[in-house]
Amino acid sequence: MKETKMVDYIISEYVELTGDQDSIPAELLLKREEVLKGLNERQQETEQILGFFQADDVKVTVENSNDSDELYNTLVRVHEFKPEMLDTIYDWAKFNFECGNYKGATEYLDLFRSVAPTNHAKQRPARWGKAAGEILLQEWDTALADLNQLKADIDNSVDRVPITESLNDRAWLIHWSLYVFFNHPKGKDLIVDWCMGGPDYLNAIQTLCPHILRYLVVAILTNRRRRHVIKDVIEIIKQEAPNYKDPVTEFVISLFVEYDFDKSQKQLKECEIVLENDFFLVGCVNDFIDSARQYIFETYCRIHSRISIPVLAETLHLNADEAEKWIANVIRNARLDAKIDAAKGEVLMGIPALSSYQMLIEKTKTLALRTQQMVNQVDKRVGGRTTAGYQEARFDGEQKAALGY
Numbered sequence: 001m002k003e004t005k006m007v008d009y010i011i012s013e014y015v016e017l018t019g020d021q022d023s024i025p026a027e028l029l030l031k032r033e034e035v036l037k038g039l040n041e042r043q044q045e046t047e048q049i050l051g052f053f054q055a056d057d058v059k060v061t062v063e064n065s066n067d068s069d070e071l072y073n074t075l076v077r078v079h080e081f082k083p084e085m086l087d088t089i090y091d092w093a094k095f096n097f098e099c100g101n102y103k104g105a106t107e108y109l110d111l112f113r114s115v116a117p118t119n120h121a122k123q124r125p126a127r128w129g130k131a132a133g134e135i136l137l138q139e140w141d142t143a144l145a146d147l148n149q150l151k152a153d154i155d156n157s158v159d160r161v162p163i164t165e166s167l168n169d170r171a172w173l174i175h176w177s178l179y180v181f182f183n184h185p186k187g188k189d190l191i192v193d194w195c196m197g198g199p200d201y202l203n204a205i206q207t208l209c210p211h212i213l214r215y216l217v218v219a220i221l222t223n224r225r226r227r228h229v230i231k232d233v234i235e236i237i238k239q240e241a242p243n244y245k246d247p248v249t250e251f252v253i254s255l256f257v258e259y260d261f262d263k264s265q266k267q268l269k270e271c272e273i274v275l276e277n278d279f280f281l282v283g284c285v286n287d288f289i290d291s292a293r294q295y296i297f298e299t300y301c302r303i304h305s306r307i308s309i310p311v312l313a314e315t316l317h318l319n320a321d322e323a324e325k326w327i328a329n330v331i332r333n334a335r336l337d338a339k340i341d342a343a344k345g346e347v348l349m350g351i352p353a354l355s356s357y358q359m360l361i362e363k364t365k366t367l368a369l370r371t372q373q374m375v376n377q378v379d380k381r382v383g384g385r386t387t388a389g390y391q392e393a394r395f396d397g398e399q400k401a402a403l404g405y
Contacts (some may be wrong), residue, residue, distance in 0.1 A: 179364050
């Protein structure tokens with residue numbers, strides 16, 4: 001906090017902690033005077049510029065323009081707007097941000113971005129600053145819009161900047177976006193779309209910040225609509241295992257790769273501790289534990305035809321009665337082919353019958369690969385003859401055989 005200009009806040013915290021209002025350090029009081037002096041000086045400079053934008057003709061120009069380059073040129077040519085005014089607006093926004101006035105800072109940065117030309121050196125820093133302000137104000141919809149604009153800027157500038165810079169930008173953007181992803185209603189879908197929608201952000205994660213895999217796994221496991229990407233994430237976790245692992249990624253490996261239910265049970269306990277102490281994931285603890293138990297149950301059911309409820313209750317950290325109720329709800333909600341034998345305390349799994357359509361898919365899903373392998377073998381055996389020539393010769397031979405030659 002000492003690096004900011006939020007002196008009044010620091011003083012109030014100091015008084016609250018010490019209970020002594022008369023022993024405020026002299027350096028804090030001196031810094032407060034300096035901040036107030038800087039505030040008055042900058043405010044006088046900025047008021048003139050803000051007054052410039054209040055003029056009726058300028059208002060009309062701003063309202064009728066949708067392009068910042070065109071607007072900037074018109075303001076300079078027609079209304080005698082000076083380039084240094086942009087720096088004054090930017091510095092005033094930064095000063096407000098450092099003082100903790102995030103609302104004012106985002107408004108001034110919005111003004112700066114709407115007027116400054118697109119190639120201005122401070123355009124992207126202004127966008128980062130506005131996104132930070134919206135995050136601190138917990139305006140999640142606006143913050144998401146700003147982050148999407150930043151993402152578009154980074155993706156569009158990839159041909160103009162070194163690869164290392166693009167990787168760093170994407171890594172920082174992912175970290176900042178965690179504030180939005182785990183607070184916005186659609187955040188858990190968005191983190192999956194960003195990280196699994198293409199190689200760019202996945203490369204940044206694997207290269208610079210593999211710890212983001214924890215957040216990606218939680219978003220997937222607690223979002224049933226995204227369970228189809230679990231296999232892809234498992235492969236990534238296996239690749240990154242030598243470089244990074246935590247209880248969440250270890251839980252995935254123990255359950256979906258090793259099928260070690262005792263180990264996954266231990267990892268789930270550790271996951272609960274980790275999530276409760278994670279700033280971003282503390283609100284997902286109950287959802288994660290419940291989803292993890294469902295995945296344990298479903299995986300257990302896939303490899304067993306008869307399951308003891310007491311054993312399953314121990315695996316899920318539930319007593320027998322709670323486990324029976326919980327299993328009944330999962331069977332009903334997931335529409336599993338299973339039934340509970342209360343007398344024997346067992347869950348009996350049905351053997352799913354494949355439909356003719358599924359059987360056809362199973363038989364033909366590798367047909368293209370096998371065909372290509374056969375074509376390659378034919379090419380090697382025939383030598384210089386092309387596959388097309390071979391197929392033509394084979395067709396002629398079959399015709400002759402059919403005609404009795």
